[in-house]
Amino acid sequence: MExxxxxxxxxxxxxxxxxxxxxxxxxxxxKKRQVFGIIGPNGAxxxxxxxxxxxxxxxxxxxxxxxxxxxxGKLPYEIACSGVARTFQNIRLFGELSVYENVHxxxxxxxxxxxxxGILKTKKYQEEEAECAKRCKEALEDMGLWEMREHMAxxxxxxxxxxxxIVRALATSPKVLLLDEPAAGMNEEESADLAEIIKGxxxxxxxxxxxxxxHHMDVIMRVCDEITVINFGRQLATGKxxxxxxxxxxxxxxxxxxx
Amino acid sequence: xxxxQLANGLSVGSVYALMAVGYALIYSLLNFTNFAHSxxxxxxxxxxxxxxxxxxxNLFLGIFxxxxxxxxxxxFIEFIxxxxxxxxxxxxxxxxxxxxxxxxxxxxxxxxxxxxxxxIFPVNFPxxxxxxxxxxxxxxxxxxxxxSMLALLVVELIIRKTKLGLAIRSASYSLEATSxxxxxxxxxxxxxxxxxxxxxxxxxxxxxxxxxxxxSLGTFYTNKAFICAVFGGLGSLPGAVVGALVLxxxxxxxxxxxxxxxxxxxxxxxxxxxxLVRPSGLMGKSSEDKA
Amino acid sequence: MEYWLGVATxxxxxxxxxxxxxxxxxxxxxxxxxxxxxxxxGAYTSALLTKILPIPIFAGVLxxxxxxxxxxxxxxxxxxxxxxxxxxxxxxxxxxxxxxxIQNATSITGGARGLADIPKGPNVVHVxxxxxxxxxxxxxxxxxxxxxxxIAVREEELAAQSVGINVFRYKMEAMVISCAxxxxxxxxxxxxxxxxxxxxxxxxxSDELVIMVIxxxxxxxxxxxxxxxxxxxxxxxxxxxxxxxxxxxxxGFLVVMVILFRPSGIMGTRELTLQDVKTFFRRLPRKxxxxxxxxxRKE
Numbered sequence: 001m002e003x004x005x006x007x008x009x010x011x012x013x014x015x016x017x018x019x020x021x022x023x024x025x026x027x028x029x030x031k032k033r034q035v036f037g038i039i040g041p042n043g044a045x046x047x048x049x050x051x052x053x054x055x056x057x058x059x060x061x062x063x064x065x066x067x068x069x070x071x072x073g074k075l076p077y078e079i080a081c082s083g084v085a086r087t088f089q090n091i092r093l094f095g096e097l098s099v100y101e102n103v104h105x106x107x108x109x110x111x112x113x114x115x116x117x118g119i120l121k122t123k124k125y126q127e128e129e130a131e132c133a134k135r136c137k138e139a140l141e142d143m144g145l146w147e148m149r150e151h152m153a154x155x156x157x158x159x160x161x162x163x164x165x166i167v168r169a170l171a172t173s174p175k176v177l178l179l180d181e182p183a184a185g186m187n188e189e190e191s192a193d194l195a196e197i198i199k200g201x202x203x204x205x206x207x208x209x210x211x212x213x214x215h216h217m218d219v220i221m222r223v224c225d226e227i228t229v230i231n232f233g234r235q236l237a238t239g240k241x242x243x244x245x246x247x248x249x250x251x252x253x254x255x256x257x258x259x
Numbered sequence: 260x261x262x263x264q265l266a267n268g269l270s271v272g273s274v275y276a277l278m279a280v281g282y283a284l285i286y287s288l289l290n291f292t293n294f295a296h297s298x299x300x301x302x303x304x305x306x307x308x309x310x311x312x313x314x315x316x317n318l319f320l321g322i323f324x325x326x327x328x329x330x331x332x333x334x335f336i337e338f339i340x341x342x343x344x345x346x347x348x349x350x351x352x353x354x355x356x357x358x359x360x361x362x363x364x365x366x367x368x369x370x371x372x373x374x375x376x377x378x379i380f381p382v383n384f385p386x387x388x389x390x391x392x393x394x395x396x397x398x399x400x401x402x403x404x405x406x407s408m409l410a411l412l413v414v415e416l417i418i419r420k421t422k423l424g425l426a427i428r429s430a431s432y433s434l435e436a437t438s439x440x441x442x443x444x445x446x447x448x449x450x451x452x453x454x455x456x457x458x459x460x461x462x463x464x465x466x467x468x469x470x471x472x473x474x475s476l477g478t479f480y481t482n483k484a485f486i487c488a489v490f491g492g493l494g495s496l497p498g499a500v501v502g503a504l505v506l507x508x509x510x511x512x513x514x515x516x517x518x519x520x521x522x523x524x525x526x527x528x529x530x531x532x533x534x535l536v537r538p539s540g541l542m543g544k545s546s547e548d549k550a
Numbered sequence: 551m552e553y554w555l556g557v558a559t560x561x562x563x564x565x566x567x568x569x570x571x572x573x574x575x576x577x578x579x580x581x582x583x584x585x586x587x588x589x590x591x592g593a594y595t596s597a598l599l600t601k602i603l604p605i606p607i608f609a610g611v612l613x614x615x616x617x618x619x620x621x622x623x624x625x626x627x628x629x630x631x632x633x634x635x636x637x638x639x640x641x642x643x644x645x646x647x648x649x650x651x652i653q654n655a656t657s658i659t660g661g662a663r664g665l666a667d668i669p670k671g672p673n674v675v676h677v678x679x680x681x682x683x684x685x686x687x688x689x690x691x692x693x694x695x696x697x698x699x700x701i702a703v704r705e706e707e708l709a710a711q712s713v714g715i716n717v718f719r720y721k722m723e724a725m726v727i728s729c730a731x732x733x734x735x736x737x738x739x740x741x742x743x744x745x746x747x748x749x750x751x752x753x754x755x756s757d758e759l760v761i762m763v764i765x766x767x768x769x770x771x772x773x774x775x776x777x778x779x780x781x782x783x784x785x786x787x788x789x790x791x792x793x794x795x796x797x798x799x800x801x802g803f804l805v806v807m808v809i810l811f812r813p814s815g816i817m818g819t820r821e822l823t824l825q826d827v828k829t830f831f832r833r834l835p836r837k838x839x840x841x842x843x844x845x846x847r848k849e
Contacts, residue, residue, distance in 0.1 A: 054712060064838075080714035088712075095704035095821055105702045108695040109714035115723070118694025119687055125694065172713050292635050330837065343810055352634070356764055357809040363757055364802025367795040478753075482642065489639050520654050527647035534640050535628045 004068030007032045007209035008053070008084075008176050013062030015048050023231040025062070029171050030176075030226075035210045037224035037241075039217070045233040046090055046213040050180050053211075054086050055079040057201040066176065081109065083175035087165040087182060089213075095154030099145055099164055102153050106171035113167045136171065143167050143197070144202075159190050163197070170201065176209045183216040195222045204258070221245070262394035265508060266513040267485055267530065269512070270400035270506020273407035277436055277462040278484030279491065279499035280411065281455035287431040287494040288451055291351045292360030292485070295336050298365030299456050301477030303329035303463025305369065307470045308378050318381045318468075322406075324452040325467075326460035335454025336361055341452075345436070362478065377471040403465045410461045411500065414454060418496075423450055486530045555674050556787040557697030563738045565778045569684050570731025572757040572766070572774035577692060578724035579704030579768070581638045584645020585732050586755035588618040590748070591648060592733030593740040594659055597668040600741070607814045608669035611737035618733025619726045645756050652748040664747035671741035680738070684731065688771055691727070700724050701769065725729035734758075752799065761801050765808055766816050 010028040014021065023045040030036045051057045053064055055076040055201050063070055071079050079192055085106075094102050111128045140146040141165050148156065151162060162182055169177055179198070181192040195218075202210055202223075215218050220227060221241045228238040230248050237247045244250055278300060285293045288340035288458035311318070340357045383404045388395040426447050430437040438444040459481075463472075466480055487506050491498025506526060514522040567589055574580050583637045592614035600610035625644050629636045629685055652659045661664055672680075692696045699720045702710040707717055766773030782798050808815055 056708070076708075076711035076715075077716045080712055086708065088714050092706050092709040092712075094702055094709065097705060101698070101701075105698050105715075106713040107602065107711075108698060111695050113695070115694070115696050118696055119690040119692060168709075168713065208770050243756075284785060286635075292638070316838065340806060340810070349813065350577065353809050355638070355812055356760075357806055359583075359757060359760070360802045360805030360809065362802070363754070363761070363800050364806065367798040367802065371799070482646070482753075485639060486643070489636065493633075493635060520650075524647060524650040524654065527643040527650070530643040531640060531647070534632075534636060534643075544572045 004065070006030055006034065006065070006235065007034070007067060008211065009065040010049070010053070011050070011063040011065065013059040013064060015045075015052055015057055016060045021233050022043065023059075023230070026228075026233075026235050027135070028228055028238070030209055030211060032209055033041060033202070033207065034225045035198065035223050037220040037227040038211065038213045038230060039215060039227060039244075040150055040230035041215060041221050042232045043253075046230060047180060048233075049230070050086060050178050050211075050213060052080065053178060054084060056101035067078075080172065083170045083173075084178065085174035085176070086178040087162070087169055087180055089180040089184060091161050091165055092155040093161060093164060093168070095152070097153055098149060099151055099153055099156065100136060100140065100149040100162060102168050103171045104132060106168040107132050107136055107139075109172045139167050139171055158185060161184070161191075164192075166197065166201070170205070175207065176211065179210065179212045179214075181214050183214050183219045186216075191216055191219050195219050198223045260394065260515065261518075262392050263396055264511045266391075266396040266400045266404070268508035268511030269504060270403040270407075270507070271511065272504040273404045273411075274462050274465050274469075275408050275480070275484045275487045275507050276500045276503035277410060277458045277465075278481050279487040279503045280414065280459045282481075282485060282488040283491070283494055283496050283499040284427075284451055284455050286488070287496070288427070288434060288448065289345070289354070290402035290494075290535055291354040292493075293360070293455070295333075295340070295361040295365070296358075296455070296459060296484075297362050297481040298369075299329040299333045299336075300463040300481055301366070301369055301458040301464070301474060302332050303474075304467030304472040305373060305458035306460075306465075307464040307467055308380055311380055311382050318380075318382050321380075321382070322461070325464035326457050329460025329463060330453045330456035333452045333459065337449055337452040342448075344447075345448070356358070366474055366478055373474065375474055378467075379471050380468055399469060403469060406465060407461065410458060412519055415459065417418045417454070423447075427451065435466070439494055447486045483526055486526055489530065490533050553801045559672070559674045559677050559742055560739075561779070561782040562674065562681045562787060563672075563735055564782050565681050565743060565775065566684055566738070567732045567735035567759055568734070568762050568774050568778045568782070569681075569688060569771065570728040572688045572771060573688060573691070573700070573731075574724045575760055576763045576766070576768040576770065576774060577697065577704060578700040578722065580634060580721060581760065582641040582728070582756065583639035583760070584643070584648075584729065584756050584758050585754060586751040586753070587641075587645035587648040588622055588732035589736030589739065589755070590652060590751035591618040591621055592736030593746050593751070594652060594665070594736075595733075596737035597665055597740040597746055597790060598658065600669045601667070607669055607741055607747075610669075611734060614797055615733040618736070619730040622725050623722065626722065626725045630718050630725070641756075642753070644835050645751075645826060649748050649751055652751075659748075660746075662748060664745050665740075666745045668740050668744055668746065670744050672738050677742070679764055680734070684734075685771065685775070688727075692771065696720065696723060698768035703837050704769070734750045758798075759799065764815055765801075765804055767814055767818045767820070769819035770815070770817035770821055772822035773815055773820075774817055776822070781846030784800035788840070 006029050008028055008030040012027050013023060013024050014025050015023045026049060038049065040046050048057065052059045057076050058072055064072055066082060066084065071082065071234060089166040094105065111132065113125045115127055137146065140149055145160065145167060148160065153161065156164065183194050186194060191204065198210065198212065202208060212220060212224065224241055227241055227244045229244060235242060237250050278296065281296055282292060303325040306328040307321040310324040311321045318502055340361060341354060344357065384399040386399065388397045418427055426437060426442045429445055435442060463477065466476055483506065484503065487502040488499045490506065491502030506529065510522050510526060513525045571582065574582055595617045596610035596614035599605060599613055615662050625640055626637065628797055629640045653662050699715045702715055703717050705719050706818065710717055762777045763774050766777030785794065788797060
């Protein structure tokens with residue numbers, strides 16, 4: 001398994017929809033346990049990149065490797081099972097289920113009992129379910145959502161929904177966690193909290209590698225070890241946060257304009 | 260025999276097309292299947308029948324009355340049932356369930372109100388037949404085909420040439436973006452239902468003229484039309500028309516050369532076969548769910 | 551008394567089908583407009599096998615269940631990866647096709663005139679025992695990871711995939727369970743009624759099954775059961791002229807009202823627990839009837 005220094009490697013990946021190029025020869029190497037940021041204005045192709053990593057789209061060209069193994073052509077759930085978890089830009093919780101059930105369902109990836117064992121409620125079923133309950137409680141307590149566990153996920157305030165999505169993603173025990181615009185729609189204070197949460201995750205889960213997409217510079221700059229900048233599907237620069245902040249091309253294309 | 264069956268198939272197929280286009284129109288904008296479509300067809304047929312029986316023995320006005328009632332009914336259903344759901348952004352599945360409820364309720368109210376009798380139009384298309392390439396072709400079939408095609412042409416012109424049509428076309432790409440451009444989407448949706456309802460009304464009167472009016476007329480034929488819409492590719496208007504004509508002709512040929520009782524079975528087998536071989540239909544747009 | 555036992559038996563038989571459809575429509579969120587077709591497969595398979603071969607009725611019913619699940623599996627295989635509309639249309643297609651095949655295969659099935667002299671079997675006790683077993687099994691199912699994964703698929707497919715749920719597989723599981731239960735229900739129906747006719751399995755019947763699940767609440771077994779207990783006896787109780795049509799009008803009307811004003815149905819996604827019932831009855835004598843009713847309506 002441990003045959004690559006990189007948790008995730010995107011090699012020259014392009015995605016075209018008809019004539020439109022969403023991402024154009026993007027290459028990214030994410031080291032293990034890094035927090036890696038991808039920034040760029042709206043429509044730059046960031047989410048397309050995530051969708052390729054998670055198997056929602058497959059790249060028109062190029063390759064994507066997880067721990068040194070190609071995951072191109074695998075189905076989204078298979079990629080999730082091999083250790084990639086994500087959140088969504090436009091939140092996709094199991095809206096009519098409770099907060100607890102959202103996390104519980106995600107944790108089930110770690111369970112192995114079969115249909116018959118489930119129906120007969122065998123010892124294995126009971127052990128796995130008990131373990132699951134314990135872990136879900138921990139995860140929710142960590143993020144301060146335990147008190148809300150009985151609430152319907154769809155009724156939570158916006159910021160909590162975002163947090164719940166992160167808890168749900170973490171419940172699958174991922175190797176790579178993808179956060180798609182986690183700070184979208186958040187105010188100054190909330191995004192500062194979020195930055196702390198991301199740092200906390202990377203500290204607590206020793207083996208986890210985190211990829212964050214955002215156009216909120218402050219969050220990205222605060223949490224990321226390395227950043228790549230994308231504009232109109234093309235990669236402008238990659239480097240440490242301070243390098244990016246001082247890169248003239250990036251400033252012209254993105255930082256100077258808007259936001 | 261062959262020419263005669265071809266004419267018969269094209270006439271039935273063109274009526275399928277009227278209904279299938281209604282499904283496709285609504286699907287292309289709102290992404291759901293309008294299960295209440297059937298009741299507008301039935302009501303169209305019955306309106307024409309009652310108009311011809313009690314008001315005036317004028318087929319042209321009768322058809323017009325059928326179209327009008329069906330269009331109004333479709334708009335009414337949109338207003339009462341679909342609009343509140345669309346406003347609260349309900350899931351697609353709720354729209355389909357409510358449509359199903361309306362169709363179940365409507366079909367049975369029609370039976371209660373008008374009984375299950377088969378009603379022959381007192382005035383009808385001429386029953387003569389004419390000679391084409393040495394075969395007798397019913398004038399009814401030709402007229403039905405012509406009327407259907409005219410109706411489809413009108414809709415095509417509305418979509419291609421008018422401002423409303425432009426709004427419809429852009430909304431079929433993105434309803435949200437269209438509303439951002441200042442189009443009143445609810446008015447647009449109402450128009451779509453009026454158009455789909457009018458087409459259903461035409462289909463209803465034509466089916467009534469060809470076969471008589473009865474309560475399950477709508478359900479039976481809209482099921483077929485739904486198959487045509489899927490066959491053509493859900494949401495594609497040209498696909499719906501082609502799918503409808505293909506199904507109409509194949510059914511006519513099956514009942515002529517194989518067996519009448521296998522005709523309906525064929526339609527459903529065709530459906531299952533399509534879904535096995537080419538599920539996106541003849542001209543369906545493949546839709547990747549955007550994350 | 552015999553009349554009431556008859557009603558109870560029929561209610562139990564149809565209840566099994568409603569429970570099956572509940573797993574598919576209520577818990578997994580997939581709409582079927584042809585599950586009466588799977589009842590027909592179960593019914594005719596079991597009836598014909600037990601008529602021709604010297605096998606016991608339960609073996610016939612089991613064969614009916616298996617055949618119904620197998621057909622369900624095969625026809626849903628190509629469509630489960632597509633949008634839900636395709637699934638609806640393929641179930642509609644199979645429902646109608648099965649009815650038409652039965653109608654046309656006159657030499658085997660008796661065609662539209664029906665199939666008579668089916669070995670008589672289940673009584674009210676057998677049927678309700680099966681209902682209870684079904685409920686227990688399904689309850690365990692929805693409290694296992696398999697059932698929960700089905701619910702996740704209903705809620706949000708893309709998110710379900712993102713947490714490693716094989717959407718196709720769980721849709722298939724729900725489909726097979728629902729087909730098996732409809733097959734069971736159909737098999738019992740044939741042996742109880744002693745005869746079968748293709749028009750016992752029309753699209754209206756399929757719609758009815760779905761409607762009960764919706765009225766009960768999508769995602770609540772007890773909701774489906776309550777709706778079934780309220781609505782299933784109606785055709786037996788209402789026997790005046792035109793009752794059938796009025797009943798369907800009522801169903802249609804209820805569906806429209808429920809979707810507009812209470813989309814979650816009687817129970818929503820909640821289950822009625824023994825605790826709920828206990829509190830309900832404990833409060834009854836002490837408090838006024840009005841308040842008791844409001845407990846019933848809470849949530």
